[in-house]
Structures are given as structure tokens and as C-alpha cells.
Amino acid sequence: xxxxxxxxxxxxxxxxxxxxxxxxxxxxxxxxxxxxxxxxxxxxxxxxxxxxxxxxxxxxxxxxxxxxxxxxxxxxxxxxxxxxxxxxxxxxxxxxxxxxxxxxxxxxxxxxxxxxxxxxxxxxxxxxxxxxxxxxxxxxxxxxxxxxxxxxxxxxxxxxxxxxxxxxxxxxxxxxxxxxxxxxxxxxxxxxxxxxxxxxxxxxxxxxxxxxxxxxxxxxxxx
Numbered sequence: 001x002x003x004x005x006x007x008x009x010x011x012x013x014x015x016x017x018x019x020x021x022x023x024x025x026x027x028x029x030x031x032x033x034x035x036x037x038x039x040x041x042x043x044x045x046x047x048x049x050x051x052x053x054x055x056x057x058x059x060x061x062x063x064x065x066x067x068x069x070x071x072x073x074x075x076x077x078x079x080x081x082x083x084x085x086x087x088x089x090x091x092x093x094x095x096x097x098x099x100x101x102x103x104x105x106x107x108x109x110x111x112x113x114x115x116x117x118x119x120x121x122x123x124x125x126x127x128x129x130x131x132x133x134x135x136x137x138x139x140x141x142x143x144x145x146x147x148x149x150x151x152x153x154x155x156x157x158x159x160x161x162x163x164x165x166x167x168x169x170x171x172x173x174x175x176x177x178x179x180x181x182x183x184x185x186x187x188x189x190x191x192x193x194x195x196x197x198x199x200x201x202x203x204x205x206x207x208x209x210x211x212x213x214x215x216x217x218x219x220x221x222x223x
Contacts, residue, residue, distance in 0.1 A: 021104075025050055028105060031071050036062060050107045056094075059120050062109065066098060067125065074098040074107060077126035080133060082140045084166045091115045092142055096122075113142070121147040139164040 022045075029043050029050055039062050042053040054062050066074040076099040083093040090112035098107050113119060121144040122129035133144045134153040141162040144150055152159060160173045171190045179186045 021048065024103065025105065028072070028103070028107075032066070035069070035071075036065060039065075050105070052107055052109045054109065054111050056111045056113050056117065056119055059109075059111065059122070060125070063096075063098075063122060063125055066107065066109075072100060073102045074100045074105075076101065077122065077128050077132070078106075080122075080129060080136055082136055082142055082164075084140065084164065086166050088112075089114060092140060094119065094136075094142065115141075118143045118145050120145060121150075123147055138162065141165065 025045055025048070029045060032050075032052065033040055033043055039054060039058040040052060041055065042051075044051045052062075066072045078097040078099050080097075081095050083095065085091055085093065092113050092115065093110055094113060096109040098109065099105075119142065121133055123133065123144075124146070130148065131153060133147055134150060136142050137144065137150055138152040138154050138159075139162055151157065155163065161168050163172075169190075173190060174187045175190050176185060176187050178184070
């Protein structure tokens with residue numbers, strides 16, 4: 001009986017804690033919408049986090065506000081990433097994840113840009129953005145103005161293309177191998193052997209043609 005009572009108290013405590021967290025998140029949403037009325041396009045609470053959509057041009061104003069305002073204090077930039085929609089005119093969705101240690105809250109900030117659009121760097125506001133933006137540039141080709149050192153960070157400096165774009169070939173453009181003749185590592189265009197280009201699209205339940213033929217031959221020999 002005592003164990004059940006203790007368990008019920010814990011469940012009630014967790015429920016109250018969750019309700020308080022959600023109420024704080026709702027209050028945060030109201031504050032941001034009221035204080036940044038002209039800068040916010042959309043806000044939504046999903047997965048216990050606040051999602052904010054803005055225009056690219058308002059990035060600096062919004063981030064300065066959420067970092068320095070006493071009611072928000074989002075002073076840590078956790079990550080920057082991109083979602084690629086090749087079929088859209090505004091191809092890339094740029095996503096920022098912020099954390100407020102003081103209020104134990106997270107927000108996800110995002111906006112859409114076209115393929116060749118240059119966006120503002122957050123490095124002057126959040127120094128941690130330096131390498132994050134370099135990775136985004138390397139993987140997606142998104143460029144940041146006023147970045148102190150915008151160059152590739154994961155691939156070679158002479159690498160062709162941006163690997164996380166959805167139109168980037170799975171095999172890449174070049175392959176690296178050691179040349180016995182030249183006694184060094186060399187790069188050369190990717191060459192797929194012909195036997196890797198023959199695809200069998202038959203149903204796996206019916207079996208492939210070459211297996212069928214071999215089975216028929218085996219049956220003929222037995223007969």
C-alpha cells in the first residue's frame with residue numbers, strides 16, 4: 001500500500017513538473033511574439049520545444065534579442081544545420097538550435113533561402129557559430145557574409161560539390177587511391193565497373209532470370 005502511494009506521489013510530481021514546463025514554454029512564446037511582433041512569421045510548440053520561423057533579413061535582430069533579453073537568455077548556440085528541398089525555389093531551410101541554461105528552455109529558429117542567397121554569419125554574436133557555419137558551407141554550399149574564415153572543414157579544399165545536397169551523386173565525383181606507378185595517393189574520376197551497372201528489377205518472389213535459367217538447366221539434366 002505504501003509503495004503504491006509513493007509511486008502515485010512521484011507520478012503527480014512529474015505531471016506537475018511537465019505542466020509547469022509547458023506553461024513556461026507558452027509564456028515564452030507569448031513574450032517573443034509580443035516583443036518581436038514585426039520579426040516573427042510563425043511560432044509553434046512541438047515536442048516540448050518552441051519553433052520560430054522568421055525571414056532571413058531578421059536573423060541578427062532576433063538572435064540579439066533572444067540572447068540579451070532578460071526574459072529569454074538564450075546564450076548558447078547548440079547547432080546550425082540545413083534541410084535541402086531541391087524542388088523548391090527557396091531550396092534550403094536553415095535551422096538554428098538555441099539553449100537557455102537559466103530557464104532550461106530550447107528554441108528552434110528557422111528560415112528559407114534560395115540556392116545562391118548569402119546569409120548573415122552569427123559568429124560575431126555566438127563565436128561557436130564559426131565552425132558550424134563552415135560545416136554548413138562545406139556540406140550544403142550555403143555562404144555566410146562577414147564570416148572570418150569561410151572555408152571547407154570536413155572535406156579537402158579542392159573537393160568538388162557539397163555532399164549533403166540531395167542532388168550530390170552517391171558515388172561522388174572523384175575517388176582516391178594509391179598509385180603503384182606514381183608511388184603516391186592520386187585522385188581520379190569515379191569509374192563504375194560495368195558489372196555494377198546491371199540492375200535486376202524483377203520481383204524477389206519470382207526470382208531473377210539467371211537463377212531461373214540455371215534451375216531450368218538443372219531440371220533438364222535430371223530429366
